[in-house]
Amino acid sequence: xxxxxxxxxxxxxxxxxxxxxxMQQLLQKKSRGHIARMRRNVRIEALVMLxxxxxxxxxxxxxxxxxLWYLSLMMSLILVVYWxxxxxxDRLLKKMQCxxxxxxxxxxxxxxxxWTTTLVITISWFVAYMAIRYSLHLKGxxxxxxxxxxxxxxxxPGSIGLHYLNKRYFNKLYGREAxxxxxxxxxxxxx
Amino acid sequence: xxxxxIGLVSENRGILYKICRMYGATEPDRQDLFQExxxxxxxxxxxxxxxxxxxxxxxxxxxxxxISDLRKQRRxxxxxxxxxxPNQLQDIxxxxxxxxxxxxxxxxxxxxxxxxxxxxxxxxEDKSYQEMEEILGISQNNLRVKMNRIKxxxxxxxxxxxxxxx
Numbered sequence: 001x002x003x004x005x006x007x008x009x010x011x012x013x014x015x016x017x018x019x020x021x022x023m024q025q026l027l028q029k030k031s032r033g034h035i036a037r038m039r040r041n042v043r044i045e046a047l048v049m050l051x052x053x054x055x056x057x058x059x060x061x062x063x064x065x066x067x068l069w070y071l072s073l074m075m076s077l078i079l080v081v082y083w084x085x086x087x088x089x090d091r092l093l094k095k096m097q098c099x100x101x102x103x104x105x106x107x108x109x110x111x112x113x114x115w116t117t118t119l120v121i122t123i124s125w126f127v128a129y130m131a132i133r134y135s136l137h138l139k140g141x142x143x144x145x146x147x148x149x150x151x152x153x154x155x156x157p158g159s160i161g162l163h164y165l166n167k168r169y170f171n172k173l174y175g176r177e178a179x180x181x182x183x184x185x186x187x188x189x190x191x
Numbered sequence: 192x193x194x195x196x197i198g199l200v201s202e203n204r205g206i207l208y209k210i211c212r213m214y215g216a217t218e219p220d221r222q223d224l225f226q227e228x229x230x231x232x233x234x235x236x237x238x239x240x241x242x243x244x245x246x247x248x249x250x251x252x253x254x255x256x257x258i259s260d261l262r263k264q265r266r267x268x269x270x271x272x273x274x275x276x277p278n279q280l281q282d283i284x285x286x287x288x289x290x291x292x293x294x295x296x297x298x299x300x301x302x303x304x305x306x307x308x309x310x311x312x313x314x315x316e317d318k319s320y321q322e323m324e325e326i327l328g329i330s331q332n333n334l335r336v337k338m339n340r341i342k343x344x345x346x347x348x349x350x351x352x353x354x355x356x357x
Contacts, residue, residue, distance in 0.1 A: 002346075003342060003345065003346065005292075006296055006315065006345065006349065007315055007317070009289060009292045009293050009296055010209075010293075010296065010315040010316075011315075012289060013209070013293050023197045023200065023201070023229070024193075024197070026226055026229050026230070027193065027196075027197075027229070027230075027233050029226060029230060030230075031227060031230045031231070031234075032223065032226070032227060033227055033231075033256070033260065034260075097255070097259070098255075099231045099235055099251070099252045099255040099256060100235050100238065100239075100248065100251060100252060100255075101251070101255070101328075102251065102325070102326065102327060102328025103251065103254055103255055103258060103309065103326065103327045103328055104327060104328030104329060105328050106255050106259065107258075107259065110259060181259065184258065184304075184305060184306055187304060187306050188306060188327070188328075188329055188333075189333075
């Protein structure tokens with residue numbers, strides 16, 4: 001078939017019968033796209049964290065005549081760190097897709113943000129460590145001199161290890177998709 | 192606002208049908224994709240200020256949604272040898288020669304990559320390189336190179352379909 005012929009056939013095609021939905025009803029539905037689902041999961045995670053931490057924080061404050069207040073403080077700090085992490089992750093996911101942008105820049109953005117999301121988790125691990133360390137300092141619990149460098153030594157490879165573990169987990173979840181996005185980008189740039 | 196939006200989308204429904212048919216392997220896939228595109232259009236509509244043409248804006252959103260749709264697609268049903276079909280089904284002929292040609296065109300498109308599909312769609316819709324650049328963000332020089340390659344592929348594949356080669 002000649003290309004002009006193809007164009008004519010293309011233009012004359014009839015609309016598909018299976019795609020005649022009620023538009024009013026359609027507009028009330030929620031997105032089932034991958035980003036919408038990822039954002040929903042983050043919100044559920046944040047809610048579960050909140051519901052499980054708050055009773056513990058209150059209990060540690062009330063029980064044992066408040067002698068375990070520092071545990072409450074430590075848990076509150078961890079909760080704050082995780083909430084910052086959840087907010088950051090949610091904001092990243094929100095920014096991840098720009099459907100009104102040119103297709104190429106939207107793909108670049110998605111690839112970049114997928115990478116940043118894994119980095120956010122590593123940083124939050126560091127921040128959580130700092131929060132615990134600070135709460136121990138507040139309580140005045142002495143840390144033996146030999147323990148401090150050991151903790152740092154454990155935290156650094158721990159964070160790097162966690163980053164790679166997280167990356168592997170992310171690849172398992174979205175690896176094929178991330179690869180697909182990268183391949184698409186490469187194909188776009190190839191001359 | 193909702194009524195204006197529905198009116199605009201209805202006017203351009205043809206574009207959405209074609210994109211869904213191109214990117215959706217099966218009927219449920221096409222319905223899911225259509226729904227997702229309409230939701231994305233509706234979400235973005237308040238920010239549409241009319242700087243770009245409505246159709247350019249619609250193409251961007253629809254292609255962005257279709258191309259980066261990361262859900263696992265169901266497999267496109269494999270073609271069946273007509274001799275193996277029950278007699279009643281064998282009697283059902285294509286509604287017209289045009290429909291048969293359209294099927295051949297879609298099976299050729301199906302063998303293209305996601306990006307090539309988008310370019311083919313814009314080419315068949317008679318979009319200029321300028322408009323293609325605005326939608327896809329690929330430079331016009333690069334688009335010309337890609338388009339020549341795709342045209343060759345399409346010619347070859349539709350010829351194969353007609354003469355049964357390959």
